[in-house]
Amino acid sequence: MNNNHDVELMRELTETQGPPGFEDRVYHVMKKHISEHTQSIDHDNLGSIVGKLGNGDPKILVAGHLDEVGFLVSAITDEGFLRIKPLGGWWGHVMLSQRVTVMTQRGDLTGVIGSKAPHVLTLEERKKVMKISDMFVDIGATSREEAEKFGVAVGDPVATICPFEVLPNQNMLLARNWDNRAGCYIALKVLERLRHEHLPNTLYSGATVQEEVGLRGAETLAHMINPDIAFACDVGVAEDTPGMKRENGYLKLGKGPILGFMDRSMVPHRKLRQMVVNTAKEFSIPYQIDIMDGGGTDAGKFHLAHRGVPTMVVSVPARYIHSHVSIVHKEDLDHAVELLVKVIQRLDNKTVEELKGL
Structure with missing residues (x-):
């Protein structure tokens, strides 16, 4: 991995502490980097934070979560x-x-x-x-x-405690809290990619608080923004290590971002799901499908805000989450950013209105 800026951004995000309810340190890191891409920054009363690009309908929300176990x-x-x-x-x-x-x-x-x-x-x-x-x-x-x-x-x-480290295979990235500094990183890179683009919508991209203890910041942030479309960026459980069962699929590092087709908190909106899949196929962006009986993400609260928000989970596979160390793959992060950028650029008012409902 040759991009020193990306490496240092990952290091700063993952080495800054932020347990649920105590996200202030990583909040300020996130705010600093959001301000590099836009001066329009907003937050809810609990500490969820987003940067804003564009100034028209519809409103698109992209968010990881600041907190870590x-x-x-x-x-x-x-x-x-x-x-x-x-x-x-x-x-x-x-x-x-x-x-x-x-x-x-x-x-x-x-x-x-x-x-x-x-x-x-x-x-x-x-x-x-x-x-x-x-x-x-x-x-x-x-x-x-x-x-x-x-x-x-x-x-x-x-x-x-676990310092960030690029492993000998330089796509393999070790850190203590990819759940969910991976989502924070993706949200920042989406802002970076789109800051000079003309958007057919208003993009709000950032991170929530207190996801790990009940998706709390997701609820307050979604009610504040009232988005038309939302994307939760998180991590999923990699299944490419010894002893993992593979009956329901095979989530592997380096094979692309994960599109969540079901979890305990949400079944994604069918038309939005298909639009994301079609976009990935059109631009040859690799992706993986996750169907889980348990677990959940901020999408579980995003999609229930106000009159309902078509929502999709775009994650990356990670090994050893909810421990002192985890590993993700750099190309999965890059492809997640690329997919979200392509999808956001297509979400004009007409397309979004066609997505809503059944």
Whole structure:
């Protein structure tokens, strides 16, 4: 990968913390980069943010989400260990012995997630996934008073640690939180690509808050903008690693963005779905199809705003999401941007009116 600007943008997005409800750091990063492409920036009262291009009907919304899975300090033990509650979905197996950043009002502290040592677990305990309630964060404090002296307070957010890295195959990109800095990156690149183009619509492109805890920013942002068409940009579960079942498809890194055909939160609008598929085929943009029984994205709230918003999910496959590390493929990101650019350029008032309804 040769584009240093893209690499540094990815690094800044993924190395900036933003657990649900505490997205202020990555919000300011997003705002800085949106302002490079447009001075027309808006946000809702929770912190979802978009840049605006164009000035006419219809209104098109493209958004990733700012937040990443993390934790909240729920208690400080007498011995100085921190109990935590999950912010977003976590699986105990991926948490133990991982470093974290405790984001206190007085500065960041490094800690490690620990639990009772495996040497003293019973055979029955060894067979089970360790409960988060049995884990703690060790910041090296020797008492509650010392932890509080360091600046820790109940309610402080906790974020994962993993530096961004371009792997030897330079299309393979490792970072701690592609879910969902990938969507933020896509939204920014769409603005970059379209900032000098004459659009047949008004584009709002940016990111929501608190997706991982209930699609909350998606609801407020969609009600604020009242878009005619919406696209949620997120990540999907890559199925190209050992042990994955492939009965319902085979989502693979490097084979193109994912078009969501069903998940727990939404069945996409049929005519919009077909228009996106037709555009991908016309411009030879590779894509993959995802049909999920569970999971959901901001599209689940976008499509329910006001009188209903035809909505589509455009994601990229990612390995190891909802952990301390994940991997995506640069060409999937590029193709997602290309597909959205081509689709947005076609969404004039007549086309959008024809898409609405059945």
